Amino acid sequence: MIVERVELRLIRMRLKEPFETSFGRELDREAILVTVYADGLEGWGEVVASRDFGYSYETTETAWYVLRAFLIPAVLGREIPNVETVARIGEPLRGHPMARAGLEAAFWDLFARQAGLSLSQYLGGVRDRVPVGVSIGLQPTDEALIEKIRGYLEEGYQRIKVKIKPGRDVGMIAAVRRAFPEIPLMADANSAYTLEDADRLSALDEFQLMMIEQPLHWDDLYEHGLLQARLRTPICLDESIHTVRHARAALEMGACRIINIKPGRVGGLLEAKRIHDLCHTRGVPVWCGGMLETGIGRAANVALASLPGFTLPGDLSASDRYYYEDLIDPPFVLNPDGTLTVPKGPGLGVAVDRRKVDRVTLRLEVFRKG
Numbered sequence: 526m527i528v529e530r531v532e533l534r535l536i537r538m539r540l541k542e543p544f545e546t547s548f549g550r551e552l553d554r555e556a557i558l559v560t561v562y563a564d565g566l567e568g569w570g571e572v573v574a575s576r577d578f579g580y581s582y583e584t585t586e587t588a589w590y591v592l593r594a595f596l597i598p599a600v601l602g603r604e605i606p607n608v609e610t611v612a613r614i615g616e617p618l619r620g621h622p623m624a625r626a627g628l629e630a631a632f633w634d635l636f637a638r639q640a641g642l643s644l645s646q647y648l649g650g651v652r653d654r655v656p657v658g659v660s661i662g663l664q665p666t667d668e669a670l671i672e673k674i675r676g677y678l679e680e681g682y683q684r685i686k687v688k689i690k691p692g693r694d695v696g697m698i699a700a701v702r703r704a705f706p707e708i709p710l711m712a713d714a715n716s717a718y719t720l721e722d723a724d725r726l727s728a729l730d731e732f733q734l735m736m737i738e739q740p741l742h743w744d745d746l747y748e749h750g751l752l753q754a755r756l757r758t759p760i761c762l763d764e765s766i767h768t769v770r771h772a773r774a775a776l777e778m779g780a781c782r783i784i785n786i787k788p789g790r791v792g793g794l795l796e797a798k799r800i801h802d803l804c805h806t807r808g809v810p811v812w813c814g815g816m817l818e819t820g821i822g823r824a825a826n827v828a829l830a831s832l833p834g835f836t837l838p839g840d841l842s843a844s845d846r847y848y849y850e851d852l853i854d855p856p857f858v859l860n861p862d863g864t865l866t867v868p869k870g871p872g873l874g875v876a877v878d879r880r881k882v883d884r885v886t887l888r889l890e891v892f893r894k895g
């Protein structure tokens with residue numbers, strides 16, 4: 526297909542409640558929406574970088590720059606035969622995965638639409654519903670956290686993920702376990718610990734957590750291997766897995782037993798699928814992580830999570846868990862069995878509500894060929 530036009534929109538959406546992790550607190554979600562127009566079709570992608578550093582070195586400003594200066598000029602007016610071509614265009618950047626993933630996502634939407642398939646079908650998905658959990662930010666008190674958990678369990682979420690950091694870990698998890706002895710529970714540290722905290726982390730072994738996500742440095746594999754050897758609880762890596770090569774190294778080093786796959790973190794759905802395929806071949810469970818996406822990014826994640834190896838519930842909650850009003854119609858709603866339904870329509874399979882998009886747009890730039 527020939528790319529006729531690309532639009533970037535910087536958006537800001539108020540979160541229903543602040544989301545606090547070991548690296549910071551978000552009240553509003555900023556993101557970039559990418560729209561690619563080609564062959565009479567349009568494709569949408571979401572860049573999951575935030576306004577501030579924290580989870581990643583990428584921000585909405587670095588991603589905007591990378592898209593405007595490098596990625597968009599490389600696709601505008603050009604014949605793009607497939608998503609592999611888009612992925613290859615981004616490779617020389619040696620980084621900026623969120624910027625690349627947002628553009629690639631718009632092309633996945635376009636190519637699936639052109640083929641008359643849903644993104645799930647186009648990717649090779651096998652599920653029409655995906656099991657989902659909820660990721661709960663740090664709360665002021667254990668009691669507040671327990672009340673939040675109770676609410677989400679009543680709504681039907683299949684597993685609960687809580688954020689931990691030094692001082693908000695063993696005691697807090699013990700309190701949660703006392704309140705809910707049986708629920709599928711896991712903890713995400715977002716790199717808040719060092720190997721010196723190994724004893725503290727192994728004290729979590731007694732609470733039957735499904736996994737501990739990213740306890741150590743955001744770029745580390747080696748020390749996670751040393752830590753995993755001292756823990757019974759499986760380690761799941763998030764921040765440290767940037768490519769399929771990192772995933773292979775991590776598994777061979779014993780740095781983790783589970784991998785959280787986020788397309789934005791690994792440069793796109795193509796690399797996400799490669800990591801899935803590697804783990805699936807090896808019998809390593811994976812699940813789809815989240816970045817507080819709007820419905821546009823969420824639809825792509827839900828399609829990804831329909832692949833056969835996504836056996837664990839993802840951080841793919843319903844639209845109303847994050848936002849008062851999502852950008853898509855209909856929004857994602859939680860099914861009574863704790864799943865989200867995989868959209869069946871062509872491409873992302875959700876309709877972008879342009880009026881709602883306009884209302885949250887802070888900046889628009891249009892790029893045309895020639």
Ligand code: OSB
Pocket residue numbers: 580659660713715763814815816817818840841842
């Ligand atoms: O570490 O998984 C994470 C949100 C923003 C940045 C990093 C993370 C998260 C979440 C939320 O845990 C997952 C979601 O979108 O529900």
Ligand code: MG
Pocket residue numbers: 713715738739763764785814
């Ligand atoms: Mg995480």
